[in-house]
Amino acid sequence: MSALLGRLFLASLLRRRLATALSLLAIALGVALGLAVQLIHAAALDEFGRGMRLIAGEADLQLIGPREGFDESIYPVLALRPEVAEASPLLVVEARLPGREDSLEILGVDLFRIARVQPGLLPLASRAGDEDGRFAALQPHNVFLSAEARTRLGEPQLRSDGQSAPPAIREGMLWVQSGVRSFALQVAGELPGATGRLAVMDLGAAQQHFDRVGVLSRIDLKLAEGVSPDAARMALAPLLPPGLALRVPEAAASEVGALSRAYRVNLTMLAAIALITGGFLVFSTQLLSVARRRREFALLRALGLERRELLRGLLAEGAVVGLAGGVLGVVLGHGLAMAAFQMVGGDLGAGFFRGTRPQLHFDGMLIVGYLFLGVAAGVAGTWLPAREASRVAPARALKAGEAAHAGLPQARGRPAVGLSLLALAAMACLMPPVEGIPVGGYAAVACLLTAAVLLLPQLARALLPLLGRGQGVSWRLAHARLSATPAQAVVAGAGVIASVALASAMAIMVSSFRVSVDDWLTQVLPADLYVRASSSSGSGYLDDAALARIASVPGVASVDTTRLVNLRVSDEEPLFSVLARPVRGNWGLPLIAGSTARPAASDVPPAWISEAAADRLRIGVGDRLRLPLGGQMREFVVAGIWRDYARQHGAALIASEDYVALTGDRRINDAAIEVTPGAAVGQVAAALRAAFGAEHVTIALPGEIRAISLEIFDRTFLITYLMEAVTIMIGLFGVATTSAALATTREGEFGMLRHLGFTRSDVGRLIAMEGALTTGLGVVSGLLAGGAIAWILIEIINRQSFHWSMELAVPWAALASFAIGLVLLAALVARLAGARAMRRSAVLAVKADW
Amino acid sequence: MLSVQSLRKTLPGAPPRPLFDDLMLEVAEGECVAIVGESGTGKSTLLNCIAGLEPVDGGRIVIGGQRIDDLDDDALARLRRGAFGFVFQAFHILPHLSLVQNVALPLWLLKVAETEARVKARELLVRIGLGERADDAPHTLSGGELQRVAIARALVHAPRVVLADEPTGNLDPGRATEVLDLLLAQIREQGAAGVLVTHSRAAARRADRVLELAAGGLVDITGRA
DSSP: OHHHIIIIIIHHHHHTHHHHHHHHHHHHHHHHHHHHHHHHHHHHHHHHHHHHHHHHTTOSEEEEOOTTOEETTHHHHHHTSTTEEEEEEEEEEEEEOTTOSOEEEEEEEOHHHHHHHOGGGOOEETTTTSHHHHTGGGOTTEEEEOHHHHHHHTSOEEOTTSOEEOOSEETTEEEEEETTEEEEEEEEEEOTTOOSSOEEEEHHHHHHHTTOTTEESEEEEEEOTTOOHHHHHHHHGGGSOTTOEEEOTHHHHHHHHHHHHHHHHHHHHHHHHHHHHHHHHHHHHHHHHHHHTHHHHHHHHHTTOOHHHHHHHHHHHHHHHHHHHHHHHHHHHHHHHHHHHHHHTTOTTSSTTTTOOOOOOOOHHHHHHHHHHHHHHHHHHHHHHHHHHHHSOHHHHHSGGGGGGTTSOOOOOOHHHHHHHHHHHHHHTTOOOBTTBOHHHHHHHHHHHHHHHHTHHHHHHHHHHHHOOOSOHHHHHHHHHHHHOTHHHHHHHHHHHHHHHHHHHHHHHHHHHHHHHHHHHHHHOOSSEEEESSOTTBSOOBOHHHHHHHHHSTTEEEEEEEEEEEEOSSSSSOOEEEEEEOOOTTTTOOEEEEOSSOOTTOSSOEEEEEHHHHHHHTOOTTOEEEEEETTEEEEEEEEEEEOOSSOTTOEEEEEHHHHHHHHOOOOBSEEEEEEOTTOOHHHHHHHHHHHHOTTTOEEEOHHHHHHHHHHHHHHHTHHHHHHHHHHHHHHHHHHHHHHHHHHHHTHHHHHHHHHHTOOHHHHHHHHHHHHHHHHHHHHHHHHHHHHHHHHHIIIIIHHHHHOOOOOOOOOHHHHHHHHHHHHHHHHHHHHHHTHHHHHSOHHHHTGGGO | OEEEEEEEEEEOSSSOEEEEEEEEEEEOTTOEEEEEOOTTSSHHHHHHHHTTSSOOSEEEEEETTEEOTTOOHHHHHHHHHHHEEEEOTTOOOOTTSOHHHHHHHHHHHTTOOHHHHHHHHHHHHHHTTOGGGTTSOGGGSOHHHHHHHHHHHHHTTOOSEEEEESTTTTSOHHHHHHHHHHHHHHHHHHTOEEEEEOSOHHHHTTSSEEEEEETTEEEEOTTTO
């Protein structure tokens, strides 16, 4: 069998180099995309995990709470417990760097504790030899930087507005911001054990400098010998105030992994569709190859080749293409991942790992897994043609008359299976998510794609009579050919269906999402001007004095404030956002249920929750919401549900006066300003910049925020556009290989037509029309499937993955242009691919007969 | 109707092989000429040259008074649409067209209206005894029936010249005679010039004249074949 395998089967791949190369490339691209997504994400997670391990050091448990911190009075309670051997308190400050767009994570630490719990964070003073150096870490104005932080912050930064921001470290001093004032810290040394961008200073000094006196962000616990983390949690949990939780350090990395999982799975599914399209391409080329070699196989069978040997030989062809594609894909995937690390870091565009600079790691199991997927795509694509070939009776295939059918694929549509798959897709849509992953939605997409391919002949039968026959002979022949053999459309159109369905579904989903985000931004940004000192967790903030300064600026009519805090509603849930701001009318609140009126009869204050909060906490209007605020668990009544595209893990909005009454926290993150009628917004903005110093606040018009938000939105979908483009390219490969193969098998037919008076151009036109017609059917089927998949993406996958609803907005003009463009492109590709058959002499083409 | 004058053709190679040297052929309207000869003497090449499918090295080919050997490829293709009919050994019936569509194919190329093309194709199918099966698919027909369809296709547009290369090569003797008689009768009835290439002396004898291709020229062997 091995000699036979080499000479008859594998040699056949070399004979049809173009088709083999395109199939191989299609599989390689599918493998590469999937592998690159996995590699990038794994490396980013690994990098994040290493950072977490460094900070956690030898801690067995960590006490965590709101991002803004919690009262340090819990520290002695825990430190004195017998279960705890060491307790290391930390204040984590995301320090705003005046004038710059990046920030620096500063850890306020107890130097006597970190030596035992987090030795990797121990600072080394530049002047360690003298007395000043020995006590440098205790000096309140000293800060210690990791090597990366020292390098990066010592350089100017190119901001998104094109301006250059000054270095944050100037003359040995690090310039940071607290509230709306800047101050300098002495860079006194380094952190030899730290990686990433990080700084360490004395805990008390950090609390003082950043106005966080009495506040901690975390306490890392090293447990007494023999005490397990579970036992310690059981013993310590009752001592904790609401909103604080104990967890093992590894949980932070897995929480980030879980946060980004839905996004990663979505990208992997896109890559899988690219791979499936590659499989369809193998199917098309193998089916045509088998049809062409029908007589060869019949002869071999007559000479004694077993049916199973024929089947195995053909499957080996597919496996070899799949393996070669897999190997190429693995190489390409690593290259893509490396390029992505260079260009965008480990973020993949969604913001989960912004700022990480991960290293590429080779994962043997992952590589083997993707090689297997490549082989599986090759074998799966070959399975049906191989089975068909092995079932043909040799005597029948050897008959002269059979020659007339050579090259006509024998693939049949399977309407019953297709319809069953549609029903299955409908049922899969009803499935709830499995661990936050919309498994049912993805299954429905797979069922729909397969059904669209299987039902293509039926669609062809229904549509072709509507197209009319036309007067041109090329059109008549193309129309007649496809009408007589609608199953041929499956062969050429399968790859087109998958790629068009994917592209159109993504286009509809992204358009709906973008239109909804645009509308949402218009609703949530009703003011004339916005002032922000830093993001929610940053060290910049506005206080009452700052608000008074804003109000005194000429042209300012009113100021509305927003306080944003992040807290934990339960031990298992990721951080939950609470926004405190005035609630009046529908001002800036895109409600989809309930109303903004305070419930008259309620004994507790109202809260308006986001869709994600409603989904995750399974509550609705009228239900009670419990939030740990001000060290106690507070109860609210849900008065409405609003649309929020900014916070995937849930948010609640409460009235400012309720928040201040419950917490006493008067800090402000954002101020929304209405200007007096007739006042120039630009002049008011300039006056505000002058009042605070341009480097201390960000002042933006709603239009600017909208533009930036939509730019971020578009960047997030950039990678999906890239993957769509690759899939479309694979689909066009399918048209090219099918057209080339069909044209070669039909050289006799073209020769006869040339005898009857067809010019070479007429033959080219015929091939182009057939390519266009087949692709057109694939496009129609793909668009129908794409519409249905878009609905699944919007209503099932997005809802279950990200808890976002959106209004359907079909980009009709773009879809029509795309469809027409693709059909024309397919006609061109088919004509180019069939050029060999066109060039061939009419005499040679029918030589067997003359 | 068909006049081939002083035709010269040399096959490329090392050394080049002269195929025709000063070859002459005249075929009148309604006349059918059979060409016989050993394999490799250039019978099929002669048909290709007449149809403008192969270039010639010298001489003239005239169809109905029009010289065609100096036309370019596209002009020859356009000429073939109306002036020539072809019958192939392997029929070359398009499997995805019905019989009537296959026969109407040359009329489509001549941009004849669909209704008129169908009527003409049906008439011809009736004349060759396949009127009842006009809308059938080709794969339901026998070899002899398929060749009759090919003959109808070759004649439906009333060509001035009909070229047939081994039209009975794939048929059993009984079917061969029947098909050949039909072809010759139709050529004569339409007043076309017919050129038939065959290995079969019996088939050749049914033509008006029999010419043997040998040593680069044609020799009339009518009565001796």
